[in-house]
Amino acid sequence: MDTLETLQQIAQSVAGCQKCPLHQKRIRAVPGEGPASAEIMLIGEGPGRNEDEQGRPFVGNSGRFLTELLAKAGLKRSDVFICNVVKCRPPENRDPEPAEILACRPYLEAQITALNPKVIITLGRHSMGHFLSQARISVIHGRPVKAGGRLIIPMYHPAAALHQPALKDDLLADFARVPAILANGGTLPPEPAPAPAALPASPEPAISPPPTAQPALPEKKDEGLVQLTLF
Numbered sequence: 001m002d003t004l005e006t007l008q009q010i011a012q013s014v015a016g017c018q019k020c021p022l023h024q025k026r027i028r029a030v031p032g033e034g035p036a037s038a039e040i041m042l043i044g045e046g047p048g049r050n051e052d053e054q055g056r057p058f059v060g061n062s063g064r065f066l067t068e069l070l071a072k073a074g075l076k077r078s079d080v081f082i083c084n085v086v087k088c089r090p091p092e093n094r095d096p097e098p099a100e101i102l103a104c105r106p107y108l109e110a111q112i113t114a115l116n117p118k119v120i121i122t123l124g125r126h127s128m129g130h131f132l133s134q135a136r137i138s139v140i141h142g143r144p145v146k147a148g149g150r151l152i153i154p155m156y157h158p159a160a161a162l163h164q165p166a167l168k169d170d171l172l173a174d175f176a177r178v179p180a181i182l183a184n185g186g187t188l189p190p191e192p193a194p195a196p197a198a199l200p201a202s203p204e205p206a207i208s209p210p211p212t213a214q215p216a217l218p219e220k221k222d223e224g225l226v227q228l229t230l231f
């Protein structure tokens with residue numbers, strides 16, 4: 001079975017899954033979408049209202065913002081595979097419960113194995129926690145980490161950044177660094193050397209008077225001639 005067939009089979013299993021209580025109120029399960037050849041995988045937390053209605057990940061406001069973020073990295077949605085930690089909507093957009101994440105974990109693991117992406121961008125705490133259970137996102141966001149033999153770049157969740165403008169600039173900057181990280185073998189490129197400190201300002205050189213056609217003759221003083229330098 002090739003990658004596409006495997007991903008389709010996982011999606012079919014998700015659509016009929018009843019392994020956790022989240023299936024009870026879902027309209028549609030949201031398995032994920034993207035090309036089977038994608039080298040970059042994005043993992044969010046769980047579907048919201050729009051995603052639940054459409055059965056697609058990251059639609060609505062957070063989806064539009066994600067498209068903007070991907071553009072910062074020179075990417076389009078059609079370049080990446082996008083899915084979530086839990087495939088059914090938690091009621092009222094609450095955080096997924098640990099038991100729900102655990103129940104849904106085999107689907108995510110199967111998607112990662114099938115796709116075998118070069119890099120995984122986690123969006124939000126719960127997604128990061130799948131790979132880095134002890135990490136704090138406020139500390140490591142935007143920094144590539146090797147975990148479980150894979151390259152992970154933890155990022156804030158786009159929806160969180162929409163509600164907390166302070167995070168938005170961080171998220172935009174983190175996505176803008178993705179091409180450099182990939183070009184640098186999966187590590188942060190070295191910071192550019194700081195610009196040399198500005199030299200202390202030297203006093204303005206005295207401006208000599210322009211030469212005149214007929215330089216004034218040195219004044220004769222009692223103590224002798226005063227040398228007048230003309231430039």
Ligand code: SF4
Binds near residue numbers: 100
């Ligand atoms: S969230 Fe995952 S485990 Fe729970 S019902 Fe949906 S697909 Fe199944």
